[in-house]
Structure formats: structure tokens, C-alpha cells
Amino acid sequence: MLLVAAPALLPVFSLTLLGKFICFAIVAVGIGLAWGRGGMLTLGQGVFFGLGAYIMAMHMKLADAALFGGSGVPDFMLLYGSGTVPGWWEPFRSPVVTVLAVVLVPGLVALVLGLAIFKRRVKGAYFAILSQALAAAFAVLLIGQQATTGGSNGLSGFRSFFGLDLADPANKRMLYLAAAVLLLAVVAASRQLVHSRFGELLVAVRDQEERVRFLGYDPATVKTAVYVLAAVMAGMAGALFVPLVGIISPADVGVTPSIAFLIGVAIGGRATILGPVLGALGVAIAQTSLASTFPSFWVYFQGLLFVLVIGFLPGGLASLPAVLGKLRRRRRSAGSGTASGPAGTPAASGSIPKEIPL
């Protein structure tokens, strides 16, 4: 509710900033599903975020060039490229193709990757390393293509978004609302999935993959499906990030941002539905307010918080009440001298196993 009321309360600058954080939160919901529920520690969501963002940015560049440029060729191509639009940009002139591609391209890439990785039963740390390597390779690829992707500068300087003037505060508000609505939709979808039979299966795959296989399910299919879903969420978040922030560059899609996506999820509580959202929002807001006061201090603080949460509170801050409650019960039962609490309580489907499934 607060998210929806914000446009009336906040100035445009803060609203755009919040919109950007909401984009991160949408990515976080996907990571929560893949990592918290599915046990896939994906260190490469920047790839899918970047695919969605670059597709949207290419469309906006082409649309701006057609509206204002005269020649129809984006400005940076005139300066650094051949002065013509490369063939693989052309489809993104169409708004319909762009919107479809924002969803389909990250989804298809994740599908192919997912099948290739999970069918071969690559998991744990190997999967994490592989996904991180992809993010690194993606950023290097973008930097190398100065003439067609803007290289390290990325794509920026957008003026319109599907015909709407981006300088107009009313349109910025609308963009913010679009992000907020998308976040709510993604959270609702995630909740639906978690409470479904498929959600149960996913947790089973995370905790006992071999047993699930013996029961006749194919864990690879289950994992791939969730990996694709997380990728689509990241792609849509990327597509909204571009008009809100006004720039996408390799620095937003490489290894560091991919890991940054994860921090909020871990701190908030990766196996819960709202944990990743609140964690991502909280970390982003804290970073913005603290980092401008203590620039170098923030990095250490974030690292420390991450270590503390992973080390002592693997379920994230969302599990804090439960953990405190357990501590209190234990103390009380120790004090009264009775037998300790019920042993072997069946793990709730959302709880995290003791060992962290890396």
C-alpha cells in the first residue's frame, strides 16, 4: 500500500530512486525462488537483467533517433560505429517485438542454459561459478562492441518512452507505478507458486534431489522452470530500469551487480516471499543514505552484515523472530528443568536446512 501511495508523498527525484530499487526487488523475488526455494545459487542474474535492459534501451534509442535524430541512427553509432544500424537491432524498432523480447529472450536464454546445466546434473558450487562466469563474459562482450552496444559507456540519453516524454514528471510517476504494480504482480505470482504442489516439489528438489528423482520426477525440469521464471523477472525489471534510471551500461550487468542482487535476498531471508523484497529495498535504501555520508565505510558495513547473516542467521532477517522465539523457549525450558522441546519437529516447507545449499 505504501508503495502505491508513494507518488503522492515523494518528490520526483526520490520517487525515481524508489522505482529503481523496486526493479532490484523484482530481481530479488526471482532469486528468492531460484535460490531460497530451489537451492540454485545464481550469481549471474545480471545477464538476464541486462538482456531485458539492453533490449528496451535499443528500442528507446531507435525510437529517439526516429523522432529527433532525422537520420534514424542512434547518436553513438554515428560517432563510434559505421553510421548505419546493424541488422540485429532492426527488430527492436517495433514496440510489440520489444515488449515480447523483454520477456522471451531472457526466458529462452535461461531455458537453453537451464537444460544444458541441470540435465547434466551440474549443481551446487559448480552451478554458482558457471552463472558468475556468464555474467563476467556478458559484460566483456558488451564492452568489446563499442560500435553496436555503446561499449563501456552503455546506452543512455533517452528522451522518450513509447512516445511519452521522459522529462515530464507525470510520466516518471507513471513509470514508478508500473514498477510498483509489476513488483506486486511478481510477488503474487511467487506466492501462488510457493503454495502450489509445484512449490512443494521445488523445495523437495532443493533438499533431497535424489529422492525426488526416485519418485519419478525429473529435478532438471523443475529447476529449469524456476530458473526461467527468475530470468524473466530479472528481464522485466531490467526493461523498467532503463526508462527510470536513464542509462544501462556493462557496469550494471556484470559480476558485482549480480552479487549485489543477492545480498538483499540473503539478508532479507531467501526462502520467504517478502524477505527478498524487503531485503533488496532495505539494502538499496540504506546504501543510498549511508553511502553519501560514509562512502568507503558502506562497503565494509554491507560485507559485515552479509557475513553475519550467512554465518549466524542463514534464514535471513525474516527468520529472526523464529530464531529468537526458539532461543527463548530453550532458555525457559532449561530454567524450569523440564525436558527440552519436541525433538524432530517436521521442517516447515519454507525453512532452510542447516547446511547452506551452495
Next chain:
Amino acid sequence: MDTSGDSVKVGFLNSLSGTMAISESTVFDSLSLAAEEINAGGGVLGKQLEVISEDGASEPTKFAERAGKLIQQDCTAAVFGGWTSSSRKAMLPVFEANNSLLFYPVQYEGLESSENIFYTGATTNQQIIPALDYLAEQGTKSIFLVGSDYVFPRTANKIINAYAEAHGMEIVGEEYTPLGSTEFSTIVNKVRDSGADAVFNTLNGDSNVAFFRQYKSVGLTADAMPVVSVSIAEEEVPGIGVENIEGQLTAWDYYQTLDTPANTAFVTAFKDKYGADRVTSDPMEAAYTSLYLWKAMVEKAGSFEVDKVQDAADGVSFEAPEGTVTVNGENNHITKTPRIGRITPDGLIETVWEAPEAVEPDPYLETYDWAAGLS
């Protein structure tokens, strides 16, 4: 912007964390010095400067976001900062959309001029072309190009290729490495085997440390095959190690060793404030100069208003440590005096060649026939 009180706000936007912090924090220091001096001298139009500092965190998106904050939330009269081309490209639309002013203090690849940005670092015809002229004068016939893989080296090398073709020089190799790369044995061997007369180095950051160490280790010397660097200033020399880079060449418009009254005052004030072991470099001097140029523009306009400052900008000049600089109102760059330097055993840079007079900025290289096909 808010000019109602006794003070006026200005924004400093530099990376104080992340990979660029080591370079950009020095710019922040010299900007702070300039602000302090201006305030001690009575401020601008009788108003004291109130500095709002923001961290760009070495990320282009962060620069765009913080620029928006400085303009919209803090209502600053002008913003000073930025270093990498990607940070400037990220901020440009923000300043244009809000009709606000950015002063950018670093040499860059040219091909840009915005009404909302004043470029107080060198553009290509004030750094790269003079360096090539110098090499040609020394009888250099073949050049090997080594650079980091991003927009500045790629654009610079495009210009160097066009120059070489027009001036009968041969480019015997062109190699790029990712930013931050530290593995140079292959490249250094290629450089050695190429037998080039000189190397043109557009590497940035830590890569220079590895490059010069390995360059020396395969037996290459400044006498046999000099390296001209465009991103190494006084600040970077200790990191690379004087013993690895002594005698090599640099191309800038300012060195700490310059003997002008303005520079003596600048260096003395800087060392007094930050310590005798600190050095001053070209981007620091350009940043220091940019604040004074803005002051001069505002005073000429008699107003802090962006439109009036823009109108007043043309022809405004300042007695900078590098010599007199004058704003060119057509492209918002400034005149600068190109200088080739040689790194001395004490880690400073001595001038070995200097342009006879300040060079007019030409970011699109329109006055050079051979550069016609470049932009």
C-alpha cells in the same frame, strides 16, 4: 537553484569508493582547495560556497542518480566532477534535461560538446595530436598501440591510425586488454618483436603497473623504444614504481614542475593543506581551474542563472597553474597548452616539449584535413 541566502550551493561529484576512488579523490581534494580559497577571498558574488559532496562510487548509474540529487534535491548552482567517459555520458542527459551545469576536469576522447557541460580537461587535439606531432618530430616511423578496452583508447587509436596514414607512419600493432587486466607477457613480447620506434599507451589504472614491469623485464628501455602514456600523471608514478617507468614520456597540459607563479602558489597551497608528500597532476589542476572558471563566468554574468552563465562563458579566462586558459563558447572547451613530459628519477615529470602557444579546442577535429572521415 537556491541563491536567496548568504551562501550558494555547489556540488562535487567524484568517486570516493570503488576502483576509481584512488584517482578521483585527488580531484575532490583540489576542488575542495579551490572552494576554500574562493570562500576565503569573499566567495562568488558575495556569497560563500557551500559544498555538497556526493560519491559516484565508480558506477555510471550512480553518477546519473547522484547528479539528479545534486540538481533537484540540493538545488546546486553547478556540479564539478566525473572522470571516466562512461560517467560523463551517464550524467550528460541529466544535466541537459534539468538545464544545469557540469564542469568535467579530465582529458577525454572528444567528439562531444554539450551546452550544459564545460570541459576543462584536454580534448584530443590538445593531447593526442601534439604527442603524435612530437613523435613525428623525433623521427618516429612506426608505432605500436596498447590500450584498455573502452571508449577512450578505441577512439584515440582511431585518430592515431588516421594521423599515421596521413603522415607516413606505420602502425605495427594494436592491442587491447580488459580494464584492470594485469597479464601483459604476450603483448609485451609482440611489442618487442614488432621493432616499433615507439609505443603509444592508452592503458588505464592498475594495468599500467603490470605493463611497465613486464616491459622492463623483457629488456625494453625508454631509450630503445619509448612509451608515450596519456593516462599516467604524477599521482600514478609511485604505484608503477619510478624504477620501472623512469625516462618514459607522457602527454598532458600540466605538470607539477611547471614554473609559473600561479602553479607555485597552487602547489604550495595544496601541500600546505594535504601534506608535503602529496603531488599535483593534470586532472587535479583542471578541476581546480574549473571552479575558478565558473566563478569568473558567474561574475561576468552577474548572476548564478544557468542561461546567463552560458551566455557569459565565451572568452572568460583564468590565470591557471598551466598558464592562461580561455573558454571557447562554441564548444564549451578551453584553450590549453600541450606539453610532452619525461618521468624523472624523483617521480615527477619534467617538460621536454611545449606547444609555442595555447591550442584552441577542437573536439570534432574539424580543422584537420586528415581527420575528415573520423566523425
